[in-house]
Amino acid sequence: MKKLRANLRTQLRGLRLNREINGRRFIPFNILVSFLPVLANYITIHFSGSVITALTEGKRFWTCFCYVLLCAGLVFAVHLVRRLIMRATMDMRWTSWFRREMYMTRKALSLDFAQAEDPRISAMLGKAENNSQSYNGLAYQPVLICSVAANLLSITTAVGMSSGMLSARGGTARDGVLRWVNSPLFAALFVLFVVLLLALSVWGNDAQSKRLFGAHQLFGKMRMVRRYYERRVLNESGSGEDIRIFRERPLIAEELENGISAVTRRAAAMIMRTNSTFGMIASIVTAVIGGAVYIFVGLKALSGAFGAGKVVEYYGVMTAMISAFSSLAWDLGMLRSNRRFLEDDLAFYDLRGEMQSGSRTLRDIDPDTAEFTFHDVSFRYPGSEAYALRHLDLTLRRGEKLAVVGRNGSGKSTMIKLLCRLYDPTEGYITVNGIDIREFAYAEYLKLFGVVFQDFTLLSFTVAENVAANETYDEEKVMRCLDMAGVGDRVRRMPKGMNQCVTKLYEEDGEDLSGGESQKTAIARALYKDAPFVILDEPTAALDPKSEAEIYARFDAIAGGRTAVYVSHRMSSCRFCERIVVFADGRVVEDGTHDALLSQNGAYAALWNAQAKHYTQ
């Protein structure tokens, strides 16, 4: 009982969410679209009975034909309404994937970065995505609910129409058997028989849908593997070279055999077993009940309880009812199986941003004099045991050019992420001009930074939209920033100038930018923000010497009077920074000018010499 209530609550929450995504009309319209054809069928059944009755009673042509016309008119009216509603539902149905996607996207965008990067949460997103694509959970629920509702309506109608069937009695029967046919016992036995068979079919459908569900889960996993191979390994931008040079063919064939073929065979065997047994039960039950109904109404008719017309009508009604029952059983089983998916979806949609965001604005400090201090900051990535930062004390002074160096994994990029509040410290705190950064409204706080991350990305929208990070922008300023970053001329040469899209992913006439050009565009984006802090994280890793030199040469212009933080593996970058901090094991181990640190002959000197000696020998 408790379980039932929990299930019901989940379904209701799912429905509410569906209403939010697809709109108010989605469910009622879909119910109507499923039920109206059933209704038309009942009308046809009823009138075909009437026509036959009229015929057997020897009525004239026009009397019979009137029934036909009445029936046709009613049926057409029902269909007319149905088609109109159907157009609306089709509009809704064929965009519901879009709408779900949009809702999911909005949810994903509303999460904190820490959440977005949390493997548990990305697994949740992955599940929700998978559900949406493979039509499970939230996506499947409305279909099932509408079908349940339509089937219930159908059964109710059928019960109403066939109410006379059991009680009808013919008085004329003299024969022993036919007299017995007229007795209530016969009707009761018939009902019992049908109910037992229906129960069997309900049980079968339920069990079938439950078992199929398991198989579908296997298929889902298999498809994921397949998609990965097809999109990442086996297509033109995949690993064609490696596959050949390293002769990966046998390995990949084996992996695919284990990951795809074997799983398919297992899932298919499950489906085969389930469908052949339970599917058979269901179809046999339907056929047996069909025969039983005919025998029952036939015998009743023989006993004179009703005429041939009613035989046709009752049979039609009963057939429709049986199919509604078996479909209902299927739906209920599916609803129950689908609940697990639905719960996964709900878990994702229930996520809320957790970052605490204060109410202070930048007016509380003078942004141009902002000075950041890390106070004994330690940090562990969510789900990780190891500290990425350990007791970090560091002050970023206003107006200075700071180089951050250190080995892979020493905590440089993590420090940047904490500074931008993509994460909050596990221990310790960060202040700006003495105020804890958590006291600022997050959006407001971010105005302090123009960042070019190591793995920065440009979107495939227009150059201008990328630079301004907005659909409306100041054209002159965009161009100024592009020029400052050194990519202005390239953009001017594009056919549509700054309105050209970057890459062909969004607009077919987009232009591809080289690594250096993208890098510079990202720098222009950082400049457009007019932020007092400019942070460049490994901006030259993929660049050829010329582009690298160009960025170095522009560094002063880019930084202007701002505070600039430059993170790099290329030690040469330290030469144009006034202060260098060296990270090791999540802490600052050295801090000072290039000359001072070099003479200390410590960690900095080791890094410097490792690279410089190749250039200076």
Add this chain to the structure above:
Amino acid sequence: MKEKKKEKAKQPYSYFSNLRFVCSEQWRFRKSYIFAAAAATPMASLSSVLAAFLPKVVLDCIERHVSPAELVWKVGALALCTVLLVAANNLLTAFCSTSMQIAENSFWRMQITDKIMDMDYHVFTRKGTRSKREKAMNSLMRSGAPGFIWVNIHLFSALFGFSAFTAIIVQCSFWFIPALIAGYALSALGWKALQKFRDKLKDEEARIRLRMDYVSQRSKDFAEAKDIRVYGMQPMLDHKAEAGLAERVALLHRIHTGHMLNTLLEDLLMLATTIGAYAYLIHLKLRTDMPLGDFALYLGAITGFGSWLTRLADAFSESLECGHAVSDYRSFLDIPDERSRTGAPLPAGDALPCAIEFDHVTFTYEGAEKPTIRDFSLTIRPGEHIAVVGDNGAGKTTLVKLLCGLLLPDSGQIRIAGRDVQTYGRDDCFALFATVLQTVNFLPATVAKNVALCPEEEIDRGRLWDCLGKANIAEKIASLPEKENTLMVKDIHEGATAFSGGEQQRLILARALYKDAPILVLDEPTAALDPIAENDLYMQYSTFASGKTSIYISHRLSSTRFCDRVVLLADGRAAEVGSHDELMRAGGAYAELFRLQSRYYEEEADAQ
């Protein structure tokens, strides 16, 4: 438009050729399916035909006032037959559909996969091949190539039902048949017009879909998450999605209006059929002494005839479509090899390490205006270590692909150990190279498999750990709970370990070392490494590469110091060739580049 027609005209494989092909392939994979499918052909229709007779039998019994026993046994027998047919049909359908699923994934798809991995690389990367591959992949979707047999069974079964119903209707009046077919043809015209309309909008639809995909993927992908948040791009993305949705709704609404009109036309036709059938049958029943059972039978047959027509037409067009899918599938598999798989024996013994000669090599990418590599000549001595430098896009990676025989030069020759690369067997030739390329997609398998790149039982654990050690990643791997059996690729395996960029670069290096081939090619192997790790690699380079001919591509000119000679690639040519010192003395473009990069380090030297 004309081109489209032409394309249709030259369907490379005929219907029967396709049927034969699919049957023989299926025969090769699993025979039982073909028998089951053949047996299923008449089942589905037969039970519908029996069901049509059921009301007649009952009504006849009632009209003739038969004894209850007769009614029970007649109806019972018919019902029993139906039950048996339905059960058998169910069993066969379940068997066939699962067999089809298995065949699709374990056989049909594997053939394509194998072809992708096995065909000539230069053919594979051709533009024309890409669309063929995509079509072949699509040919496996719903009732594609693997379903060809099943689709044909649908067709035959529909044909059977259609004939049976025609036979019933003809008993009452022949004229219903042409009338019904004419009505059906009318509605088919409507659908055809709608389809045409849809086709016209198809590109538009695909474009909207792609854009929407793009926006939603970017928004959810956490590679973009930082930039989106720091720059507050959420509203822009949201607005783009809204705009896409609005466009799609507008587009679909037009299609759905067409759909509505068509279905209404169908409803009207159905109405006319029903009214006509009733009128005629009532008339007949009143005029002649037609039994009530026949009235019901004919009525059912005439009103049900339309659905058989639809089924028949659907099955027919489905079989055509499916035939196209089979053709798509076959055209991909039938792409011929252009390089010979067999050839001269590989250099061994004294011929190792190999000498490499580029002899006036020119190469132009398909559709490119100018050659990427032009008239490139270079002789690499056995065991020599060469550094290749040059701007982004100068053709360094192309050069590597040409050397490995992945791409074929338009003119000129590449010789390894004195022989044209193309005279070696295609796959044998790959044995000569171990490469570290810039982009690598790891397989969703264990670290060991990703490094050794061979099936589990062939992995040499000792060598594996040795190479992991050389690549400076052994410590990290040893610290993982599953060690070398740790799974990679987080998208697929929930418990997989995500490696950082630097760690990935080391794994790729370990992979090349594990292969231990006579020619070592490294393309930017240190971009993600810190200075000390980079230095370690430089220091160990002579050990890795000893006894091998090697090519090292990098933007970090420091790397040229431990190579015997440097090649500066510019405009597809070897602009400068020589040792670092020679080139510095020559004071050309290389010297310029080197100074550009070393300036910041050298000033330091000056200062001291």
